[in-house]
Amino acid sequence: KAGVTQTPRYLIKTRGQQVTLSCSPISGHRSVSWYQQTPGQGLQFLFEYFSETQRNKGNFPGRFSGRQFSNSRSEMNVSTLELGDSALYLCASSLNSMNMENTEAFFGQGTRLTVV
Amino acid sequence: KQEVTQIPAALSVPEGENLVLNCSFTDSAIYNLQWFRQDPGKGLTSLLLIQSSQREQTSGRLNASLDKSSGRSTLYIAASQPGDSATYLCAVRVSMKTSYDKVIFGPGTSLSVIP
Numbered sequence: 119k120a121g122v123t124q125t126p127r128y129l130i131k132t133r134g135q136q137v138t139l140s141c142s143p144i145s146g147h148r149s150v151s152w153y154q155q156t157p158g159q160g161l162q163f164l165f166e167y168f169s170e171t172q173r174n175k176g177n178f179p180g181r182f183s184g185r186q187f188s189n190s191r192s193e194m195n196v197s198t199l200e201l202g203d204s205a206l207y208l209c210a211s212s213l214n215s216m217n218m219e220n221t222e223a224f225f226g227q228g229t230r231l232t233v234v
Numbered sequence: 235k236q237e238v239t240q241i242p243a244a245l246s247v248p249e250g251e252n253l254v255l256n257c258s259f260t261d262s263a264i265y266n267l268q269w270f271r272q273d274p275g276k277g278l279t280s281l282l283l284i285q286s287s288q289r290e291q292t293s294g295r296l297n298a299s300l301d302k303s304s305g306r307s308t309l310y311i312a313a314s315q316p317g318d319s320a321t322y323l324c325a326v327r328v329s330m331k332t333s334y335d336k337v338i339f340g341p342g343t344s345l346s347v348i349p
Contacts, residue, residue, distance in 0.1 A: 122277075151337065161323070161339045174336055208277055210337075218265040218335050219285040221327060225270070225278040 120145065122211050122226035130232045136197040139229045143190050143211030149173075150192040151223070152184060155206040164207075167192050196231075204233045236261045236328050238340035246346040247314055255309040255343045257324035262302045265327040265335060269298050269309050272321045272342070281322075282309070314347045321345070 123142040131137050143150050151174075152164040163176040167186035184194045190211075196203055207230075210223040237260045247253050257267070266285045270278040282291045282298040284307065290299040297310040307324055323342040330336050 124277075160341050163336070163338075166336070174330065206275065210278075218327065218329070219287060220283075221265065221335070222280060222283045223268060223325070223327075223337055224280060227277040228275075230275065 122209060122224050124207075124209050124226035124229050126229060127227065128230045128232075130234060131199050132234055133199055133201060135199050136195065137199060137231060139194045139196075139207055139209075139231070141192045141194070141209030141211075141226060143192070143209075144224055147211040147213050147224075148190055149212045150186055150190065151210045151212075152192070152194050153208045153210070154178075155208055155228075156204075161208070164194065199233045201233050204231060206230050236264075236326065236338050238324060238326055238338050240322075240324060240340040240343050242343060243341070244344040244346075246348060248348050249314060249316060251314050251347075252310070252312050253314055253345070255311070255322050255324075255345070257307040257309070257340055259305045259307075259326050259338075261328065262305055263328065264302065265329065267298075267300055267307050268325050268327070268337075269296075269307075270323045270325065272323060274321075278323065311345075314345075316347045316349050319345055319347050 125140045149168045151166040154162045166174040170186045181197045186192045206228045208228045209226045212223045241256045269281040284300040295312040300307045321342045325339045
């Protein structure tokens, strides 16, 4: 079956612009999580959506927002871009059944965002 | 607060060697632990998932163990190959008191296998 698909793979934006990233989870998966990865900070959790509702949120400013659609696809939006937003943005999907022990996260290839 | 650490931060070994990567977590109340591999600039590839009730999992040349009581997991790679060169991350899935479960990552171990 198809894996997690993130689009676009690469993006270059200028400071002050906004950007929208997309993530299509594995078919049947209802949970989508977003992460920011930078060389200095490692993987940092942004937020998680489950059945169109945000369940968890990391410590990022309000410029970072997201949403999930009824087909479980998710989008992440960053407004008023700053140079420090340059990073690899990763999306993970999981089935998230009642059995948490068996819940496995699967990642997409990421979107490389460069802010100039 | 759950914290995940990985030792060593970087490792360089000659091809053919067996090696062990370490992962430690501070709170033993986890649902599971997952090992990932990440190639430069790419996404994470899931290698092994160990449920909290399990002690180890094996896949090919990889073997991961879990000791919840001591807060440790090891990833054993047998007969290393240059293609194993990548960053290896461990992550624990935990229960959040005020919300649902959450995945917490370690900083990763950068592995280089020298031909």
